[in-house]
Amino acid sequence: MLPSVVLLMTWVLRVISVGMAAYDAGVVAGEIPESRRPAVTEHGVRIADQDIAFTTSAGSGRPVVFVHGNSSSARVWRPLLTGAFGERFRCLALDLPGHGRSAPTARSNVYSMPGYAEILTGFIDEVSAQEAVIVGWSLGGHIAIEAAPSLPGAAGFVVFGTPPVASAEHLAQAFLPNPAVNIGFTAQVDPEAALSYARSFLAPGSPLQLDELVADILATDGAARAGLAAGIGTGRFSDEVAIVTRLTQPIAVLHGADEQLVNLDYLRGLTMPTLWRDAVQVIPGAGHAPHLETPQQFADILTEFISDLD
Template identity: 30%
Template sequence: MIEARYLTVDSCLSYVELAGSGPPVLLVHTAGQSGVQWRHTTGALAERGYRVIAPDLPGHGRSEPAPGGAVDDLGVYARWLRNLLDALEVHDPWIVGCSIGGKIALDLAARMADEARGVVAMAAEPMPGEISAAGLRRELEDVAAASRTDRTYLGTLAVVGRDVDPARAELIARMHRREDPEVSTSDLLGWAAHDLTDTLSSITCPARLVIGEDDLWVNSERARRAAEHLPDARCTVLPGIGHYPMEEIVDFPTVLDGWLGELAPTTSRSEVHA
């Protein structure tokens, strides 16, 4: 059973899905998307003994826009998530995110310090993203926005892993083309600017950085080096997978359950998941 709830967080009427009981797991979606990305994860993970929290960030999905409009600072999302957890009376969560959600997960883990149970950051690295901020700002102009839907569709197909079934890849791309261009572009501006390098030492909970081998947007070697600078972290590289592991991997809830179970100080710092 998945519960849908609206609540006001930071003056924003916000949507969140809740399921299960047990250790809490917060799921953070990618740029321009919503909690719908976790639709095949929420219920299945709850059945494995977790309390799952899958919100729509402000301006995404069913959540109303942030009071100041589209957000281009990922720190704003991290603070909002902290306040959401407080409003839901959630303590000691696992934090899981992908792409901007992965960066936000690392940011939130640093803010929560010993309060976080552990963090899984997929398709993300602590350093600023390798993307043109000037090009993204140009896309905010109407003249460049007319074909954004098609560019989102084709761009998503380009970063899905080679081992993903074509029909599944097509579904992922069609789901992604629903994005609001202003929101997703602002999210990516946040991705380009957000730098957690100086806060890595604050992430004291166990951490796993997960990178798809076919991800064109994240450099796996940079992610490996970042993991070496975290107090307790390891890096997992996924052969044949691209930028969206939770959508590309067929039985992702089982894989995530395994990652969470393995997040312990004695686990080796670098490994490859076949």
Template identity: 30%
Template sequence: MPQSQHEVSYLTIHGHRRAFVKVGSGPVLLLLHGLGCDHTTWAPVIDTLARRYTVIAPDLLGHGLSDKPRADYSVGGYANGMRDLITCLGIDKVTVVGHSFGGGVAMQFAYQFPERTERLILVASGGLGPEVSPLIRSITTPGFHPLMGVLTLPAVRHVGKLGLRTLAKVPSRHTRDLDEVAEIYDSFRDPAARHAIRHVVKAVVDWRGQIVTMADRAYLTQSMPMAVLWGEHDHVIPVTHAARAAALAPGARVEVIPNAGHFPHKDHPQRFAKIVHEFVRSTPAASYSRARFRALLRSGRQSEASDTLAGSA
């Protein structure tokens, strides 16, 4: 993994060491990275956000400097882990920001722990439709682990990383994310990381694409401020999923960032930070009401949301 620009702290929870960065002061932003990444993916925006907020950016279990045990790598398991982390840090409520797979974890966190979620910000998020890059689908295949064992041999990995980073310098919307891909590729040199990533992907993706969706629970976002940010030229999860988010959660703020790929927080960090701040500044934090949550659950709008998603697929 790339060297962190910020001091990394550690907590051992349920016997597993969790790495995280905590900087700044003020209302809390919990930043959840995507598949194969770690907290350093947020490096371009952490300092800017920390001027107004307490920023917590963990390495999810199985990623970065956190342990990579044989464990529960489901989105629900990750949501539980984030609840436990902020509890150990003495934090009651957060605005949760999730990128890609981290967006799926963010949605699950908001669903499981609405009383601890002030707002939800999804960045090129999973869980909004079946389409996903074939490269991610390939991780679920039986040959992934042995193939990566060969491709991450030192000499092969060096050439591969150099090639990806060279291509990343080509001014094209098709190559803009390859520097991040190079770091993910490099992380696969660790067999434990490969096993963990494969378990993560198998929990949410099959050969037809994403299998975990927010469609049947989107109606619950009525009671929680939600923003959806996407890069116009995302080749990992298509930008059309932003429109699906708008259809599933009509109250959500949706913004497509021009000239950005799957990592808009890295392509345009100042604009990204400004959007996050404006959203937090202009929306009141959600206040959890058990009676209101019960009424939403009983209103039975699951089938309507699922039909919306099916119609747009």
């Protein structure tokens, strides 16, 4: 074969290889054009007299239930649902009451850790996902832990941005000092405050666009933030440290290496007998939101965790 032909074929193969790698990363990161992404479907269901919206992926494997954070919505999970992960697993991402497409509530007890946990357990029953892996981000992780004793069939839990605390007195140890945290407990939030809050989710200097994060913060029912603050301030949540200590299912605890809100040393000091791989999994290049900042690595970790369950 002529040298020029060999060089040409080598170049073509390299272009194809790079293109496929970019395609795979783009699918996970949600960068593929809409027409080429796996389909997601939006639904609604009524749980405890609340209208709850949720989104499902095209996959039919083990169910994975995603719980978003404070002043967020189910769309933060879109990179997973529209990528290879969503094609493989039956992903279900709900909007908490007063968030995303779910209706706000006039019942103040719903906007609390026990209230959200009741919604989560009711949702899991309603969609027949009792054997799901529960993935919770930030507040969503706290809700997952709160609900864990009522979810004996759950295959496992994955939490991140979520330091389990025994009481309100432990919050100062569990979280890093960051003034943006207060915004998540303030009823009225203006665009400037929403932008500051959104920035605290990411690693410093992250190039990730903040538009959707800010929009979700501004769209959230302000009573949800105020209600959560009141509940936490009066100790209306379970002893999460005791729950993770007694947990029988595996729990993966993830942490962005450039996290601005959660104290890694605090996490590492907790006793969690079923902790996956016996260590907190630190994700390089990510802050409080590794599912958005490093979606491929995040999806890989979730896949490995689920594979270890089988």
